[in-house]
Amino acid sequence: GAGVSQSPRYKVAKRGQDVALRCDPISGHVSLFWYQQALGQGPEFLTYFQNEAQLDKSGLPSDRFFAERPEGSVSTLKIQRTQQEDSAVYLCASSLAPRTEAFFGQGTRLTVV
Amino acid sequence: KNEVEQSPQNLTAQEGEFITINCSYSVGISALHWLQQHPGGGIVSLFMLSSGKKKHGRLIATINIQEKHSSLHITASHPRDSAVYICAAKSNFGNEKLTFGTGTRLTIIP
Numbered sequence: 001g002a003g004v005s006q007s008p009r010y011k012v013a014k015r016g017q018d019v020a021l022r023c024d025p026i027s028g029h030v031s032l033f034w035y036q037q038a039l040g041q042g043p044e045f046l047t048y049f050q051n052e053a054q055l056d057k058s059g060l061p062s063d064r065f066f067a068e069r070p071e072g073s074v075s076t077l078k079i080q081r082t083q084q085e086d087s088a089v090y091l092c093a094s095s096l097a098p099r100t101e102a103f104f105g106q107g108t109r110l111t112v113v
Numbered sequence: 114k115n116e117v118e119q120s121p122q123n124l125t126a127q128e129g130e131f132i133t134i135n136c137s138y139s140v141g142i143s144a145l146h147w148l149q150q151h152p153g154g155g156i157v158s159l160f161m162l163s164s165g166k167k168k169h170g171r172l173i174a175t176i177n178i179q180e181k182h183s184s185l186h187i188t189a190s191h192p193r194d195s196a197v198y199i200c201a202a203k204s205n206f207g208n209e210k211l212t213f214g215t216g217t218r219l220t221i222i223p
Contacts, residue, residue, distance in 0.1 A: 031209060033209070033210065033211070035211075035213075041215060042117075042199055042201075042213035042214055042215045042216055043156075043199075043201075043211075043213045044213070045210040045211065045212070048209055048210055050209075055209075056209075056210060059210070091156065093156075093211075095209075098209055099143060099144070099203075099209070100161075101146075101158055101161045102146065102158060102161075102211065103158060104148070104155070104156035104157070104158065105155075106153070106155040107155065107156075
């Protein structure tokens, strides 16, 4: 596609449920990032992939959060046993190569009830 | 103290006014992004710059590396410019992550 695509756009989960959020980066983009944006706040870094390698996962808030990019293109962010504090917009961004401009998806708004 | 700080947090102006949004950072950076976010969450990259000045239409971004400061200017502002503007610093330590400011909510009144 022409841009970074994320799905679903909206997700409502019951507390304790597992969720999976998908990111389709721009074709050929090497770098992929996940960010978490709480209401009224700026995005916070979660994790970074270069191709299929997860080079930095220092921002993942707990071991309930897991991200993968097995073939170096599509990425999935999984949150196990969701909690209310996980409610946020999850943003994916990709860039052609390190140190180039990042392009963002529309985000997935997760609400945990 | 946040590593990236923006001011003002909120800005309301009349259509046609010249707008300036400021961003200061305390970390070493390889580049600084200016981003626009509309209600609904989508983020659009406006500029990525590491020195000097860039211009695109009515938007101008400048950066002073020595002073660790960047500004985003909008000339002849229009109601459609109403959005949240976010600056984000890209680390120069090679991990590529962006550190974001909390954003400036801009409202342009017709």
